[in-house]
Amino acid sequence: MERLAGRLVLLSGWRRALVAFAAGGFAVLSVAPYDFFAACFVSFPVLVWLLDGATAEPSARALARLVPAFSIGWWFGFGYFVFGLWWVGMAMLVEADSFAWALPIAVLVLPAIMSVFYGLATALARAFWTDDIGRIAALAAAFGLAEWLRSFVFTGFPWNPIGYAAMPVPLLMQSVAVVGAPGMNSLSVFVFAMPALLAGRRHRRIGGALAAVLVLAHLGFGFHRLAPAGDSDARTLTVRIVQPSIDQATKLDGTARDDVFRTLLRLSAAPPQEGAEPPQLILWPETSVPFLFTERPDALTALGQLLGEGQMLIAGAVRAEGKAGADQATRYYNSVVAINDVGEIVDAVDKIHLVPGGEYLPFEGLFQRLGVDRIVPMPLSFSAGTERHAVALPGGLGAAPFICYEIIFPDLVSEGVAGADLVINVTNDGWFGDTPGPYQHFRQAQIRAVETGRTLVRAANTGISGVIDGKGRVIDALAINVRDVIDISVMIGPPRPMPWGNPTTNGLVIMALLATIACGLKLRQRMGVD
Structure with missing residues (x-):
């Protein structure tokens, strides 16, 4: 695992872009109709390792230092949205004589625009990057923020948010009623990216434990909520x-x-x-x-x-x-x-x-x-x-x-x-x-x-x-x-609201908590505290 991570960290140029594009495209297997959620356990560790190597010249200005990270996120998103949204182009072929000219807009331009959100996510995460679990928290919080923005910026188009990969069947859908789409997006990336810790020596155990707790809670709540219950008011x-x-x-x-x-x-x-x-x-x-x-x-x-x-x-x-x-x-x-x-x-x-x-x-x-x-x-x-x-x-x-x-x-x-x-x-x-x-x-x-x-x-x-x-x-x-x-x-039956408040608000709180963890670990790193 460490050898693979090392090779990905050292990639540069078109090879780095190609791997990011392929990782994003592979992640599409996690959404309908394929529902192979395990694909994200490959794609997101690869993304983390690529970001580990996304460094700029030391003399570059602050924003310029984030350009390599933005590029990786953009290529990852481009692969995800090209392979996830190619079918939009079918609408241009209904009356192909008049609208075939717009096929590249649907198949390439739309994914290119959507990819900007993922580029911003990786650039933001890289600003708080560490060599431990803090970078996983930073990536999860940043992706959650990007997906939330994607739901309303420029009228919004929240199609195939990452959190859907963790909800392929009803048993695994129930948590969204508590943490909302923002929470599912952040927590999903947090868990999917956790295998990246296997290529290092820090926070392996705590990362594995956190991922296991989140997965078990996700499953347990699903079983609880799907348990048979009569409804006399139906x-x-x-x-x-x-x-x-x-x-x-x-x-x-x-x-x-x-x-x-x-x-x-x-x-x-x-x-x-x-x-x-x-x-x-x-x-x-x-x-x-x-x-x-x-x-x-x-x-x-x-x-x-x-x-x-x-x-x-x-x-x-x-x-x-x-x-x-x-x-x-x-x-x-x-x-x-x-x-x-x-x-x-x-x-x-x-x-x-x-x-x-x-x-x-x-x-x-x-x-x-x-x-x-x-x-x-x-x-x-x-x-x-x-x-x-x-x-x-x-x-x-x-x-x-x-x-x-x-x-x-x-x-x-x-x-x-x-x-x-x-x-x-x-x-x-x-x-x-x-x-x-x-x-x-x-x-x-x-x-x-x-x-x-x-x-x-x-x-x-x-x-x-x-x-x-x-x-x-x-x-x-x-x-x-x-x-x-x-x-x-x-x-x-009568609507039964969840007793834990607004799911969207809960999700934003989770996103803020992950961001706080990332900021705290980044500060410890800068202070030289192990």
Whole structure:
């Protein structure tokens, strides 16, 4: 181990960058759909040893001394995000004649931007570097900070944070309800990087003991929280989830809209599956309604005929809203609409967190004058909604709806479920085909269910649709590219918040504690205290 670490420490130039890139790429095996978390026990020790050798000229200024460390982190992140997000480029091939030019932006530029956060993490950690466990604590705190920043800077894109590697199954997801995503990110890096101590002589035992305690606590809490427990207050809601599996090119074809709508009606009207009760709620995916209801009132009539007494449909649809004054443009919203059994729209919730470059173009007027349109081939530019509220469901229940990638933002979901009994997520992952993207998206929905302690019902156009309980267990699901429905009686218990305060705050406290340890050991080193 010491020989390997020594060789990595002495690497320079393109060889150092290549190893960092490969280590980051190898770490992708730890996330869905691979879930080989042991990959991180290789990638992060390699990263530590590369940082051990990230030194600059003694005469360099303070910031310049951190450039080698930033470079290593950036290459590590570039490998992680290139191999973890390559599937985003599939959206550019849906209408390749018009949008293939943007493929390098999705496959290379997006990962390059995301990698800056990891570069900042390693540069910050290197500023507090020691030759003992202090450097592990510094790296863990810095990565936790970088992942936290990645969740909101430039509107945020917290896809595949490192902490997810430690949560491949429900047993290992429960800790996130206590320490939140920030805590899981920091603690995961702390444990994953601990084998780097095997190449030295200091803090081997304490490092191994700390890692063992954290792993055992992680497992023990999972067993405790998943222990069977009756819930006399639980209520049931019969739900039909419709997965129409409409090819994305067909969805964009204006001549196929009636066929798409008929497919949705047919799937929704099918008799209940054997042993299932008629659904109280029917759920359609994001933008499943292929036209504006204001232009096709006959569609609402058809839905009124479809729905039986007391039934409700929640469907993803584009909602149009005219502005005062004939000279001003109509606003379009990516929404979910609730339709009652007489074909009336009784509620609507608009998507608040839009996808930059896909659902809207930042500084759109300027870019259009330069001849640049949105990157993703969407037919409309959307406006962001202004507020979220729970939608009233049959049986006196309330559901908090989140559209597409809104479900990846922990704080957005935690705040948005106030007053709701369950979470609804509608999405269209058909842009990305049968790639890791839809699996990773579904995993994020599992984590949100655990964080909020609420059942999550998910409808996706081509998969993965399913029902997840408040502890992250998948009750039922449909595979990708399957056209089918799920009929299920969903058990919904009262939300039970964890007794240890806000998980995000707890995670930030853990991050600060690790940073304090790193600073303390760095100070001891400078003072020459062994």
